[in-house]
Amino acid sequence: MRETDWAPARLIEGTLVARPGFSARAPAGLGRTLVSGDLAAALAALAPGAPVLGLYEPAPKTAHALRIARDRALVVTPAPIGAEDGWRDGWCATTVDDGWATIEVEGDGAPSVLMQGCAADLAAGSPSAAVLFAGFRVLLARTPGGFSLHVERPWLEALSTWLDGA
Amino acid sequence: MLLFCPFCGPRDETEFHYLGEPKARPEPAAEVTDAAWAEYLYVNANPRGEAREIWLHRTCMDVLVMTRDTATNATLSVESSRPA
Ligand SMILES: [Zn+2]
Numbered sequence: 212m213r214e215t216d217w218a219p220a221r222l223i224e225g226t227l228v229a230r231p232g233f234s235a236r237a238p239a240g241l242g243r244t245l246v247s248g249d250l251a252a253a254l255a256a257l258a259p260g261a262p263v264l265g266l267y268e269p270a271p272k273t274a275h276a277l278r279i280a281r282d283r284a285l286v287v288t289p290a291p292i293g294a295e296d297g298w299r300d301g302w303c304a305t306t307v308d309d310g311w312a313t314i315e316v317e318g319d320g321a322p323s324v325l326m327q328g329c330a331a332d333l334a335a336g337s338p339s340a341a342v343l344f345a346g347f348r349v350l351l352a353r354t355p356g357g358f359s360l361h362v363e364r365p366w367l368e369a370l371s372t373w374l375d376g377a
Numbered sequence: 378m379l380l381f382c383p384f385c386g387p388r389d390e391t392e393f394h395y396l397g398e399p400k401a402r403p404e405p406a407a408e409v410t411d412a413a414w415a416e417y418l419y420v421n422a423n424p425r426g427e428a429r430e431i432w433l434h435r436t437c438m439d440v441l442v443m444t445r446d447t448a449t450n451a452t453l454s455v456e457s458s459r460p461a
Contacts, residue, residue, distance in 0.1 A: 266385075280437040281384050281459065330389035339385040341436035343392050348436055 218368070223312060227371045232320025233357070235374045237367070242288035243311045248302035250276070250284055257294055257304065258286050266337035270352035270359060277340040277350040277361060285311065285350055285361060312367040314360045316374070321357030324377045345373045378450050382434040382441065383457045396431040398422060399442060427453065 221227050228235035246253035254261050258274040265278055276284040285307075286292075294304040316324055328344040329351065331337070340350040347370050350361040362370055378390040398421050403409045409417075422428075425448055432441045440458040445451065 280439065283437075330391065332387065335386065337386045337388070339382075339437050341385075343389070343436060346391075 218372070221368060221371055223309070223364075223367070227314060227367075228374045230318075230320065230375070230377075233316055233318035233324055235314050235316045235371065237312055237314055240290055241308070241313055242286075242291035243307045243313075243361075244286040244288070244292060244294045245283070245305040245307050246276070246286055246302055247283050247305075248298070249300070250278075250282065250302070252300055253284075253302035253304065254286065256300075256302075257292060258288060261286065264340055264352060266331065266340050266342060267333040267351050267353050267358065268336075268340070270354060277352060278338055279341045279350065280339065287313070287361070310364055311361055312364045314362065314367070314370065314374070315354055315356075316358055316360070317354070317356035324374065325358055327377050328373075345370065345377075347373075380432065380434075380443070381452055381455050382437060382439055383455060384439055385434060385437050388434070388436070392434060392436050393441075394433040394435055396433055396440070399429050399431055 224237045224239040226234060226236045244257060254276055261274040261276050263276045263278050264270060274288045276286045278284045291308045294306055296305055297303060329342055331342050340352060341348060342351050344351060344360060347362055347366050352359045379387045380390050380393045381387050403413050403417050426446055428445055428447045430443050430445055432443055434441060441455050442458060443455045444453040446453060
């Protein structure tokens with residue numbers, strides 16, 4: 212195939228990359244909702260009790276929010292929550308169940324992939340989970356077997372291609 | 378080089394985008410001459426040493442006003458353009 216041709220897009224869910232040291236897979240069925248404005252009020256309404264995570268913090272399987280900015284976060288839930296889009300009471304919801312994608316990288320090679328992709332001092336922490344990974348703007352969380360990246364859906368293919376060469 | 382975002386903390390320079398020197402846009406637009414507009418767009422002080430610069434933190438999208446030493450790359454102060 213010529214390098215100027217588009218590669219066929221991979222699956223949105225399932226195994227994206229399988230390499231000797233690590234695998235990258237996209238979990239199925241997650242709910243994703245962007246919230247803006249009063250984050251505490253938004254979470255109380257959409258996902259009560261969900262923790263707000265900063266950079267490379269351990270992400271539970273249950274509902275959690277990944278902080279992007281002072282007034283912006285991505286709420287990740289085990290299934291879509293069907294939030295009503297738009298502003299109310301100082302906060303705004305935007306349903307992005309299929310607008311964002313999640314990649315879970317696992318395996319012995321995962322720490323090396325993380326170091327290749329990300330220049331941030333992960334031990335120092337940050338209130339924002341948003342970071343550049345391989346040049347892509349992602350939200351980075353820690354998982355039991357490695358790390359997860361949340362990325363706007365259009366970047367999934369390019370990010371998968373980068374992971375394939377990591 | 379590390380730059381500092383008041384919200385996110387220290388981050389690699391590649392996360393930031395330089396937006397330019399802080400300066401007032403000439404107004405009103407209808408009365409601005411081509412020369413004044415060109416000067417606003419293209420003529421910069423570009424000092425060696427202490428400089429005021431506007432930067433965007435691309436991951437959180439905060440717009441920052443930094444005072445930096447352009448000779449040593451030391452950040453002397455940084456403020457967010459948004460309320461805390
Ligand atoms: Zn920031």
